Amino acid sequence: MKASANSIDQREALLDAWVEKRRGIAALEAEASALLADRLRLLDDDVREQPQHRDSIHRSMIAEYSAAGRMSKGSIEYAFSDAHFLEAEHPIVRDAFRRGALSAAHVREIVREGIIVRQGVREGRVDAETLTVYDTAALVVAEQDSPARTRTMVRQIASSLAGETVVERHRRAHGERSVTLRALDDGLALLQVVLPEYLAHAILDRLTRLAQHVIATRGDRAARADEVPMLSPDELDSGTDQVFLQDLAADDSRRDDPVLNRYPVDDTRFDAHVIFGEGDTFTTDPSLGGPPLLTDERGIDAMRADLLSDLLLTTDPSTAEGTALESIRARIQVTIAAETLAGGDERPAELDGIGALHPDVARDLAGRNGGWSRLFLDGAGTVTATASYAPTTAMRRHLQARDQHCRFPGCRTPVHRCQVDHNHDHAKGGSTSIDNLSHFCVGHHSLKHPDIAEKHRWRARQLPGGDIEWTSPLGRVYTDASPRRVMFV
Numbered sequence: 207m208k209a210s211a212n213s214i215d216q217r218e219a220l221l222d223a224w225v226e227k228r229r230g231i232a233a234l235e236a237e238a239s240a241l242l243a244d245r246l247r248l249l250d251d252d253v254r255e256q257p258q259h260r261d262s263i264h265r266s267m268i269a270e271y272s273a274a275g276r277m278s279k280g281s282i283e284y285a286f287s288d289a290h291f292l293e294a295e296h297p298i299v300r301d302a303f304r305r306g307a308l309s310a311a312h313v314r315e316i317v318r319e320g321i322i323v324r325q326g327v328r329e330g331r332v333d334a335e336t337l338t339v340y341d342t343a344a345l346v347v348a349e350q351d352s353p354a355r356t357r358t359m360v361r362q363i364a365s366s367l368a369g370e371t372v373v374e375r376h377r378r379a380h381g382e383r384s385v386t387l388r389a390l391d392d393g394l395a396l397l398q399v400v401l402p403e404y405l406a407h408a409i410l411d412r413l414t415r416l417a418q419h420v421i422a423t424r425g426d427r428a429a430r431a432d433e434v435p436m437l438s439p440d441e442l443d444s445g446t447d448q449v450f451l452q453d454l455a456a457d458d459s460r461r462d463d464p465v466l467n468r469y470p471v472d473d474t475r476f477d478a479h480v481i482f483g484e485g486d487t488f489t490t491d492p493s494l495g496g497p498p499l500l501t502d503e504r505g506i507d508a509m510r511a512d513l514l515s516d517l518l519l520t521t522d523p524s525t526a527e528g529t530a531l532e533s534i535r536a537r538i539q540v541t542i543a544a545e546t547l548a549g550g551d552e553r554p555a556e557l558d559g560i561g562a563l564h565p566d567v568a569r570d571l572a573g574r575n576g577g578w579s580r581l582f583l584d585g586a587g588t589v590t591a592t593a594s595y596a597p598t599t600a601m602r603r604h605l606q607a608r609d610q611h612c613r614f615p616g617c618r619t620p621v622h623r624c625q626v627d628h629n630h631d632h633a634k635g636g637s638t639s640i641d642n643l644s645h646f647c648v649g650h651h652s653l654k655h656p657d658i659a660e661k662h663r664w665r666a667r668q669l670p671g672g673d674i675e676w677t678s679p680l681g682r683v684y685t686d687a688s689p690r691r692v693m694f695v
Contacts, residue, residue, distance in 0.1 A: 233303075243290060385400075402567070546568075612646055
């Protein structure tokens with residue numbers, strides 16, 4: 207049944223009002239940022255009068271705004287810093303902000319990712335006009351995409367404009383790796399790890415896949431829990447900690463995982479691991495004493511945290527395990543120029559959907575992984591073809607290289623967690639071709655499913671060049687531009 211004209215008019219009016227209100231909020235946020243910039247000018251006056259008290263004057267100002275705004279000290283410091291750079295060095299972005307064309311979140315990403323361009327200008331490595339080029343390009347991205355996507359793209363733009371400085375920046379930042387611990391309430395603690403971005407994404411992806419497997423199979427394990435034998439310390443190898451991970455051997459994709467394969471997995475799998483070392487008390491975890499829990503209601507976040515603890519506490523560094531690069535089994539996609547791969551130059555590679563990657567890391571990964579395929583780009587940085595072995599594989603590689611993430615506007619779900627969709631339904635004559643296929647996450651894919659009532663159903667159409675045009679139930683059109691690859695120079 208078609209929605210009534212009045213119903214459609216009302217929904218459109220509410221949407222228009224909401225968009226306009228968001229624009230007004232952005233303009234007010236711009237005014238608030240300008241007030242912080244004005245306050246910084248007063249701070250400079252105060253410091254000139256009493257330069258010996260610079261730090262205390264600054265701390266006092268931050269404390270006052272933190273208390274008045276009921277915000278954390280860190281948030282206020284970031285707000286003042288963003289306001290300063292926005293006012294002093296990003297006039298194009300500042301003016302768009304004042305018009306309400308950008309949200310505060312978009313402005314934050316543009317200003318913070320622009321740091322390497324500002325440094326390049328100050329140090330004379332790039333021309334002063336480069337910052338204007340950065341602002342102009344960033345504005346084009348931010349006006350059509352979400353803050354998360356804007357962050358990724360402007361990071362690549364900044365790296366490209368700053369040239370080799372991205373390699374130098376990564377080399378300097380490498381020394382900032384750290385592990386810190388902060389106590390929280392209710393017996394919890396925050397364990398923070400600062401490490402290379404490609405490793406962090408690989409770790410999270412692996413934990414996610416392990417957690418998804420455990421969650422999907424826990425019903426079967428719970429039914430067998432009463433058959434689990436309780437092992438005595440004598441039955442364990444007292445010289446080596448033991449861990450039993452249930453049902454992971456049944457996952458073909460994990461059979462070649464050196465970390466998982468070093469753990470004994472037999473027919474008496476159960477939803478707990480047994481840890482025993484010399485002098486230790488025999489326990490079962492997660493119950494920490496007593497039989498394994500029969501009911502496992504952990505969500506995926508809790509499951510990932512528990513698996514991380516399992517893997518860290520039961521694995522010892524060894525030559526058999528190799529380096530972190532050798533142990534990566536997570537799905538990441540890297541793009542590197544052939545000349546750079548061969549060592550002909552030191553241009554940055556690209557960790558697809560994330561940003562620049564040090565060329566040494568990309569070369570190291572390339573030497574350890576046989577799943578590389580060549581990409582051919584046009585002048586705009588759009589993937590036009592890939593080298594391949596079989597047609598089906600070629601299509602998938604091409605789509606993964608082109609899309610990088612879900613193609614609904616603003617969605618950042620990576621391609622390996624998305625579904626390949628026939629934009630024009632195959633059952634209605636849509637072809638299985640690159641210009642009719644794209645990646646959608648499960649949630650956005652379902653928006654265009656025939657099971658959804660027509661008045662709530664979306665439509666997707668691929669335009670020449672790979673852009674995806676979405677039409678909402680109200681008939682409004684939203685376009686998701688095909689991700690462009692920054693041509694690092």
